[in-house]
Amino acid sequence: xxxxxxxxxxxxxxxxxxxxxxxxxxxxxxxxxxxxxxxxxxxxxxxxxxxxxxxxxxxxxxxxxxxxxxxxxxxxxxxxxxxxxxxxxxxxxxxxxxxxxxxxxxxxxxxxxxxxxxxxxxxxxxxxxxxxxxxxxxxxxxxxxxxxxxxxxxxxxxxxxxxxxxxxxxxxxxxxxxxx
Numbered sequence: 001x002x003x004x005x006x007x008x009x010x011x012x013x014x015x016x017x018x019x020x021x022x023x024x025x026x027x028x029x030x031x032x033x034x035x036x037x038x039x040x041x042x043x044x045x046x047x048x049x050x051x052x053x054x055x056x057x058x059x060x061x062x063x064x065x066x067x068x069x070x071x072x073x074x075x076x077x078x079x080x081x082x083x084x085x086x087x088x089x090x091x092x093x094x095x096x097x098x099x100x101x102x103x104x105x106x107x108x109x110x111x112x113x114x115x116x117x118x119x120x121x122x123x124x125x126x127x128x129x130x131x132x133x134x135x136x137x138x139x140x141x142x143x144x145x146x147x148x149x150x151x152x153x154x155x156x157x158x159x160x161x162x163x164x165x166x167x168x169x170x171x172x173x174x175x176x177x178x179x180x
Contacts, residue, residue, distance in 0.1 A: 006046035014045040017053050024060070027067050029100065031056055033112040036096065037089075040114070068107060075105040078140060078155040082133040084115075086122035093118050097129035101136055103144075109136055126161035130168060133157055 018039055025035050034056050041049040084097035098112040111132070119125045137155050159165055 006048045009045050009047055009050045011043070011045060014050060014053070015042050017050075017057075018042060021053070021056060028060070029068070029107060029110040030063075030066055031060070032110055033096070033098065036112045036114065070106045073105045076150070077105075077153045078103050078137065078144075079158065080133045080137055080156070081158045082126075082129040083160060084122075084125040084129040086119065086125050089114070095119050095125035097125060097132060099129060099133040099136060101133075101140060103140065109140070111136075123161060123163040123167070126159060126164040127167055130157070130159050130161075130164050133159075 021031065021035050025032050038049060038052050080099055080101040082099040085095055087093040088096050095115045096112065097115055100110040101108055115125060115128060134157065137157060141155060
């Protein structure tokens with residue numbers, strides 16, 4: 001059985017489109033993950049990758065009201081949500097993590113990135129996402145302090161992996177966590 005391979009497309013055109021979408025993702029966090037996926041094929045894009053770009057463009061055309069909206073509200077807290085998959089991409093088995101941060105109820109930072117290592121467990125990928133989220137919260141705390149903003153509230157960090165939360169609360173070295 002022969003597998004049909006897509007044709008290569010103009011690399012320069014593909015790179016320009018991805019670059020423009022990266023720029024646009026600064027105000028459209030809803031496309032961050034999709035952009036991180038299509039960005040992996042900048043050196044040798046195929047027709048299927050270009051079609052994925054067109055799909056993103058159609059989505060943007062049909063959702064012009066989505067994007068960032070900053071509203072004044074009385075909520076005075078900082079919340080961050082982290083998540084990761086486990087070996088989500090078949091090509092290289094590396095995991096993707098992401099986080100988003102809300103300051104006073106408004107989304108201010110977000111990220112979706114492929115991890116640089118192949119993780120041995122879902123706990124490791126989630127814990128790395130938790131660590132990245134913690135770094136982002138520390139940066140935001142310092143920024144708010146520099147702006148003389150009141151720090152009388154808690155910063156909340158959310159993670160949906162119980163094992164990672166347990167390790168964060170009790171960072172002792174155990175045989176079960178030596179790979180993390």
